[in-house]
Amino acid sequence: MGDDETMRRRQRPADRPVAAVVVETPLAHLDRVFEYSVPDELAAGAEPGARVRVRFAGRELDGFVVERRDHPEHEGRLTPLRRVVSPEPVLTPEVLALCRAVADRYAGTLSDVLRLAVPRRHATAERALALESPPQESVEAPEPGPWTAYPAGPAWLRRVASGEGPAAAWTALPGRRPDHDWPVALAVAATTALAAGRGSVVVLPDHRDVDRLDAALTQLLGKGRHVRLTADQGPQARYTAWLKVLRGHVRIVIGTRAAAFAPVHDLGLVAWWDDGDDLLAEPRAPYHHTGVVLGLRSAATGAALLAGGFGRSLRLQVGIEAGDLVPVEADPTALRSAMPRVTVAGEGLDEERDGPAARAHLPSRAWRVAKDALVDGPVLVQVPRRGYLPSLSCAECRTPVRCTRCRGPVSVSGSGTPPACRWCGLVVAAGTFECQHCGSRRLRSAVTGAKRTAEEIGRAFPGTPVHTSGSGDVLATVGGDPALVIATPGAEPVAEGGYTAVLLLDAWASLDLPVLDAPLEAVRRWLAAAALTRPGRATVLCGAPEAVALPAVEALVRWDPAWLAERELAERAELGLPPALRVAQLTGSRRALEGALHQLEQQGLPPGAQVLGPVPHAPSAPHRGGAPAEGDAPARAVADHHVLVRVPLAATLELTRALIALKAVRSARKEAEVVAVRVDPLDMF
Numbered sequence: 001m002g003d004d005e006t007m008r009r010r011q012r013p014a015d016r017p018v019a020a021v022v023v024e025t026p027l028a029h030l031d032r033v034f035e036y037s038v039p040d041e042l043a044a045g046a047e048p049g050a051r052v053r054v055r056f057a058g059r060e061l062d063g064f065v066v067e068r069r070d071h072p073e074h075e076g077r078l079t080p081l082r083r084v085v086s087p088e089p090v091l092t093p094e095v096l097a098l099c100r101a102v103a104d105r106y107a108g109t110l111s112d113v114l115r116l117a118v119p120r121r122h123a124t125a126e127r128a129l130a131l132e133s134p135p136q137e138s139v140e141a142p143e144p145g146p147w148t149a150y151p152a153g154p155a156w157l158r159r160v161a162s163g164e165g166p167a168a169a170w171t172a173l174p175g176r177r178p179d180h181d182w183p184v185a186l187a188v189a190a191t192t193a194l195a196a197g198r199g200s201v202v203v204l205p206d207h208r209d210v211d212r213l214d215a216a217l218t219q220l221l222g223k224g225r226h227v228r229l230t231a232d233q234g235p236q237a238r239y240t241a242w243l244k245v246l247r248g249h250v251r252i253v254i255g256t257r258a259a260a261f262a263p264v265h266d267l268g269l270v271a272w273w274d275d276g277d278d279l280l281a282e283p284r285a286p287y288h289h290t291g292v293v294l295g296l297r298s299a300a301t302g303a304a305l306l307a308g309g310f311g312r313s314l315r316l317q318v319g320i321e322a323g324d325l326v327p328v329e330a331d332p333t334a335l336r337s338a339m340p341r342v343t344v345a346g347e348g349l350d351e352e353r354d355g356p357a358a359r360a361h362l363p364s365r366a367w368r369v370a371k372d373a374l375v376d377g378p379v380l381v382q383v384p385r386r387g388y389l390p391s392l393s394c395a396e397c398r399t400p401v402r403c404t405r406c407r408g409p410v411s412v413s414g415s416g417t418p419p420a421c422r423w424c425g426l427v428v429a430a431g432t433f434e435c436q437h438c439g440s441r442r443l444r445s446a447v448t449g450a451k452r453t454a455e456e457i458g459r460a461f462p463g464t465p466v467h468t469s470g471s472g473d474v475l476a477t478v479g480g481d482p483a484l485v486i487a488t489p490g491a492e493p494v495a496e497g498g499y500t501a502v503l504l505l506d507a508w509a510s511l512d513l514p515v516l517d518a519p520l521e522a523v524r525r526w527l528a529a530a531a532l533t534r535p536g537r538a539t540v541l542c543g544a545p546e547a548v549a550l551p552a553v554e555a556l557v558r559w560d561p562a563w564l565a566e567r568e569l570a571e572r573a574e575l576g577l578p579p580a581l582r583v584a585q586l587t588g589s590r591r592a593l594e595g596a597l598h599q600l601e602q603q604g605l606p607p608g609a610q611v612l613g614p615v616p617h618a619p620s621a622p623h624r625g626g627a628p629a630e631g632d633a634p635a636r637a638v639a640d641h642h643v644l645v646r647v648p649l650a651a652t653l654e655l656t657r658a659l660i661a662l663k664a665v666r667s668a669r670k671e672a673e674v675v676a677v678r679v680d681p682l683d684m685f
Contacts, residue, residue, distance in 0.1 A: 016068035019046050019081060023056050023063040024111050028663035031109040033066060037078040046081060049089030051121060053082040064091045064114065086121050090246060092263045094301065099261070101296045106679045107584065107659035108286025116282065117261035122239035129243050141195035142188050142220060146180040149173055152328045160189065160269060160304045161196050167298065167305035169316045170328040171562065173338045174531035175498060182308060186271060187216035189306060190252050198268020199251035203260050203290050205279040207232050208476050213254050229255030229262060257282055260293045270294040271306035276313040276524045277490070278682060287678050291315060310531045311524040314517065314572070314579050317565040327562070339559045340502065340533035345542040366503045366540045367460060373501030373538065374464060378483045380492060380499045381457060382529045384509040392419055394435040395442035401433070419443065457484055469493050489525040498534035507544040511552060516577065519552040523564055526556050578680070582652045584659060585681040586643040590614050592673035593643050596662055603658055606651035613643035639676065
C-alpha cells in the first residue's frame with residue numbers, strides 16, 4: 001500500500017482515536033465539546049453526528065459526537081466512550097451550526113437547543129425504515145397559480161426555481177377560494193423548490209394549519225413526497241418522519257416549531273406563516289422564535305425565505321426597512337375586491353338610532369348584520385376570551401378582583417356557579433366580597449367569555465345551530481349551512497365557502513392586553529378572522545374605544561397592516577423601544593440581580609448599553625386557565641424583580657456574549673439563586 005493511500009485511510013473518521021462530544025448538560029459553564037477516547041469496538045459506530053453515552057462528572061449522560069480527531073487537544077488521559085447508542089448520524093453539520101447560532105443569538109446553551117432540535121431515538125423506527133429506498137422520480141415546476149394575484153409573486157417563484165435565495169415578506173389576500181388560498185400558495189412555493197432539486201422547510205403555528213398545508217401538498221404532489229413533524233405525533237411516527245428527511249427520502253418538511261431544525265438535504269426554501277403568532281415562540285430555554293431560527297438558517301445556506309401572513313409583525317417590518325426582505329403584496333384593486341366590508345359598531349348614526357344598544361356586548365348593528373347573513377351561510381363571532389366570565393371587577397370603581405389567598409384572577413366558570421380563583425380555586429362566598437379600594441360589595445363582569453356569549457347569542461337567534469371553538473375543543477372546519485360559530489382568537493374554524501359575516505366582539509379587550517404590541521396583536525387577530533369572510537361580505541368590529549384604538553381600527557377598516565407596522569416601528573425608534581433596539585430581560589431576586597449587574601459591569605457591556613432596573617417584577621399566571629404548578633409559588637417569591645438591558649441592534653451578539661459569560665460564571669460558582677435570561681422577551685413585543 002502506497003504512502004498516499006495510507007494517509008487517505010488514516011483520515012477516515014473510523015480510524016481517528018479521539019471523539020469530540022457535546023454532552024447533554026444544561027450547565028452554562030460546560031457549554032463546550034469534551035474529548036473522549038474511542039475504543040476499537042466502538043470506532044465504526046462513533047461517527048460524527050452519532051448518539052453516544054459518556055461518563056461525565058460521575059454520571060452517565062447522553063451526547064453527540066461532533067468530530068473525530070487524530071490527536072487530542074486535552075493534555076492527559078482521556079476517558080473512553082461508554083457506548084454508541086445509535087450509529088445513525090442524526091446531528092448533521094448544518095443542524096449543529098444552526099443550533100450553535102441560535103444558542104449564541106439567544107444567550108442560551110447548545111444543549112438546550114439540541115434537546116429541541118433532535119428528537120429522541122426510537123429503535124423500532126430505525127429498523128422499520130432500514131429497507132425503504134428514497135423516491136427517485138422528479139417533479140415538474142407547477143404553475144404560479146395563487147401567486148399571480150401578487151405583482152412580485154411570479155418573479156419571486158422564478159428566482160426560487162433558478163436556485164437563488166430571495167427573501168420576501170408576503171401579505172396574503174383574504175377571502176380566497178380554496179384553490180388559491182394561502183396553503184396552496186405555500187405548497188406551490190415548496191413544489192417549485194423541489195422541481196429545482198432543492199428541499200423546503202415550512203413551519204406553521206398549529207396542527208390545524210399543518211393539516212391544511214398537508215392536504216394542499218398531497219393534492220399537488222401525491223402521497224409520500226413530504227413529511228410532517230408536529231407535537232401531536234407519537235414518538236415512533238415523529239422519529240420515522242425525521243429519519244426520512246435525514247436519509248434523503250423526502251425533501252419537504254412541514255410542521256410546528258421543531259420542524260425548523262429538520263435536516264433537509266439541499267435546502268432551497270424556508271417559510272413560515274403568521275410571524276406574530278405566539279405559538280411560533282418557544283416557551284422553553286433559550287426561548288427562540290421560529291422566524292429568527294429560519295432567518296439564521298437561510299443566511300447560512302443561501303435558501304430562499306418566505307414569511308407569510310394576513311398581518312405584518314414589527315420583526316418583519318424591521319427586515320423590510322433594512323432591505324433584507326422584499327414585500328410581496330397585492331395591488332389595491334385586487335385587495336379591494338377580495339377584502340370584506342369592515343364597519344365599526346357605534347359609529348355614525350348608530351348611537352343616535354339605537355341609543356345604549358349601539359355599544360352593547362352584541363350591538364344592534366352586529367345583530368342586524370348577523371340576522372341578514374344567516375339567510376345563506378354561517379356567521380363567525382370572535383370573542384377575545386374563553387370561558388364564561390373570565391374576569392370580574394368592582395361594579396363601582398372597576399378595579400379587577402383578585403384572590404385574597406394567592407392574588408390570582410377571580411372568574412365565574414359557568415351559569416349558576418360562584419366566583420372562584422383561576423389559580424388556586426378559592427371560592428368567593430356570596431356576600432363576602434368587599435373592594436379594597438372603594439369598599440363596594442358589588443361585582444360586575446370585566447369581559448364576557450365564549451361560553452356566556454354562546455348563551456346570549458343562542459337566545460338572540462332561537463333555532464339557529466350554535467358551535468363553539470376554543471381551548472380544549474377546537475373545530476377545524478364547519479359546513480356552509482346557516483349557523484353561529486363562537487370562537488376565540490386562533491381557534492376560528494374554516495367554513496365551507498367562507499363565512500357570510502364576521503362579528504369581532506369586545507375589541508377593547510383585545511386592545512387592553514398588557515403588552516407593548518397590543519395594537520398589532522389585536523389587528524393580527526381581527527385580520528385572521530375577517531379573512532375567512534366571503535369577499536364583499538360584512539365584518540363588524542364591536543366594542544372599540546373611541547380614541548385609544550384609532551390606529552388599530554383604521555388599519556382594520558382599510559385592511560392595511562403595513563401602515564400600522566410602519567407607524568408603530570417609527571414610534572418605537574423615536575422612543576428607544578424594541579424592536580428598534582435589542583432588549584434582554586434578567587429576572588430574579590433583587591440581591592441576585594444586583595450581583596449579576598456588578599459582574600456585567602466588570603466584564604464590560606457593549607458600547608451604548610443601557611441598564612434599566614432592578615424594578616419589581618409582576619409574574620404572569622403560571623399556567624393558562626389552571627392552578628399553579630408545583631414549585632410555582634416559591635419561584636414567584638424569589639423572582640420578584642427584573643432588569644432590562646438594551647443595546648443597538650448591531651450590538652446583539654456582543655450583548656449575548658456578555659450574558660453567556662454571566663451565566664457561565666454563575667453556573668461555575670453554583671450560585672443558589674437563579675437569574676433567568678431572555679433575549680427579546682415576548683411580553684414586551
